[in-house]
Amino acid sequence: MTAGEAQDTTGSTWVRTLAAYARPDRKKAIWQIVTSIGPYLLLWAAMLALMQSNLPYVLTLALAFVAAGFVIRTFIIFHDCCHGSFFATRRANQILGTITGILTFTPYEPWRLSHARHHTTVGNLDRRGSGDVYTMTVEEYRAAPWWKRWGYRAFRHPLVMFGLGPLFSFVLSQRFARKGAGRREHISVALTNVALLAILVIAWSSMGLRTYLLIQMPVILIAAMLGIWLFYVQHQFEGVYWARNESWDRTRAAIEGSSYYKLPGVLQWFTGDIGLHHIHHLRATIPNYNLQAAYDDIPALQRVKPLTLVSSLKCLGLALYDEAQGQLVRFSALKRV
Numbered sequence: 001m002t003a004g005e006a007q008d009t010t011g012s013t014w015v016r017t018l019a020a021y022a023r024p025d026r027k028k029a030i031w032q033i034v035t036s037i038g039p040y041l042l043l044w045a046a047m048l049a050l051m052q053s054n055l056p057y058v059l060t061l062a063l064a065f066v067a068a069g070f071v072i073r074t075f076i077i078f079h080d081c082c083h084g085s086f087f088a089t090r091r092a093n094q095i096l097g098t099i100t101g102i103l104t105f106t107p108y109e110p111w112r113l114s115h116a117r118h119h120t121t122v123g124n125l126d127r128r129g130s131g132d133v134y135t136m137t138v139e140e141y142r143a144a145p146w147w148k149r150w151g152y153r154a155f156r157h158p159l160v161m162f163g164l165g166p167l168f169s170f171v172l173s174q175r176f177a178r179k180g181a182g183r184r185e186h187i188s189v190a191l192t193n194v195a196l197l198a199i200l201v202i203a204w205s206s207m208g209l210r211t212y213l214l215i216q217m218p219v220i221l222i223a224a225m226l227g228i229w230l231f232y233v234q235h236q237f238e239g240v241y242w243a244r245n246e247s248w249d250r251t252r253a254a255i256e257g258s259s260y261y262k263l264p265g266v267l268q269w270f271t272g273d274i275g276l277h278h279i280h281h282l283r284a285t286i287p288n289y290n291l292q293a294a295y296d297d298i299p300a301l302q303r304v305k306p307l308t309l310v311s312s313l314k315c316l317g318l319a320l321y322d323e324a325q326g327q328l329v330r331f332s333a334l335k336r337v
Contacts, residue, residue: 024086025290032288037100039070040067040103044067047063064222065222067219069226071104072230072271074100074103078097105192107174108192109188110181114178123235123240124253126248132235136319137322137323138320138324139323153331158316171224230261233261235257238327239256241255241256258281261276261307272289274291276292320334
């Protein structure tokens, strides 16, 4: 979809157009819980059986990759609960969101608030830093002191962003409430931490700490790495929309600043259709199990150029936003000026 087409359809029009898809469906929701959390727990039991049978650890690692897929799918349920879209009632979303947050090592309330800010600031150059992948402009990078430029390059290195980053984000940083957090956020973080500690103590006394860590850590880290990649390509791709606050348009930010990540069927299933991210940003209250129907029914949504698994690899080197050109560029672009 072009910028002109995006501007022709206002945000309020999209809200009305997508209203029918923003209705939670209890049967679909329950079935998704069964087919997401259920297999994850069964795979966990299978990995434990392999460990206790002293079979080669590589077999456990093989299952860990599959289990990580179900963790991602569970995180999509958590994500929808944070938007209040998975179930019809706030209470049901809060309870399930807290439970799935524990399973994915993510406290419900802080992530809900951070992600809500992300939806109101995506593509806004003057409001970066809320639930997004921090991106400097070319001008900011050139004006920064050497140590900040070095730190930014290190942060943007794939080994850091998709290696150390997931470990830091999901295992370490989310164990603490942000500075200035409210009472509900502190309670949510504490509740998640206590639950994780209880699981750790029970596992330690039953199967042993080593066994627990050799199963759980690969699963959560693989899921976290893949999850961060998904989040990265949703808003870091060639032609992505960014604008200063005075000219920023929320509808354009949704359609042109959020990708349509067209994945093979199996991967789309594991990722809960979140690749239809342009639709999600147009109306965040559409539960993931209704996103594909919205895409299939509305031709205008199908005109967004898809980002494929192969073409998404080109996004990896994009690191700076060039305001003069209106596009993301690589560090190598600095040498050509």
